Amino acid sequence: MIVCPNCNHPNPDGAVQCEACYTPLPATTNCPSCGATVQADAAFCGQCGYNLHSAGVPHVHPTVATTVTPDVPVEVPPLVPPDPLLELLQPDALGIGGSSNSHPPASSLPPTEVTVPPQVAVTENSPPEPEPIVAAQPVVSVKSIPTPPPLELAPVSEAELPPPEIPAPTATVARTQLQQVTARLIHVQSDRLIELPQNLSVIHIGKQNDRIPPDIDVSGFPNSEVVSRIHADIRVEGDAHYVEDVGSSNGTYINNLPLLPGNRHRLRPGDRISLGKGDLITFLFQLS
Structure with a gap:
């Protein structure tokens, strides 16, 4: 593509x-x-x-080089003697995990002062605490709000009304969904009408042969010797129609211009399709 x-x-x-x-x-x-x-x-x-x-x-994709480690003995460094300071921090020195004699007696610990916050003594003769004073909210009565009067629209006379818009007549009538587009070819030399099959997506144009039988056979048309047995195809894709040359000997022409091999042309109403040179067999493409 x-x-x-x-x-x-x-x-x-x-x-x-x-x-x-x-x-x-x-x-x-x-x-x-x-x-x-x-x-x-x-x-x-x-x-x-x-x-x-x-x-x-x-x-060439690069290959990953594999490394092979030789068998070299690993040297282990000698052990380092511990620091003398670490010996002082043993559990016995700190009193952790040792005998019960290593813990200092409770009498040697300094006394701890506990401060209790003072409490207010409540007696029977003490006056009760006053309740908080809440300000009274003003009460708004619904009856005190006046109701606005209803709006009255002024009468409008027919002379003041704008004239109704009349749609302009259109030259073409839109196709409804029930209508179907029909494509056809008109042979210019004999004024013969050929309806394109609606059930085919590829329509072969040529003469009788054993490989691809034509859907539109031009053997009976005058000057049909300029048309190859497998000459051109019309492909239907949705509402679009395309014509392409499939390897003819004398070529295919669209509006007097040669259609290059391997290319295709989208047909529009009124296009002129000529099979072979000299404009001897010509068709007009139409939609109805």
């Missing part, structure tokens, strides 16, 4: 110009590492990240 740099329309792989705005599309190539489709001026592949400027050099 090639995205047009002008209108962002997705085009099929191998297209040389945009099928929507006819802008020349950038050339593409394949990544030599993963085979993905990339633009010819790209520096790196969007799939595997291969550097496209180093063309001809295969992409």
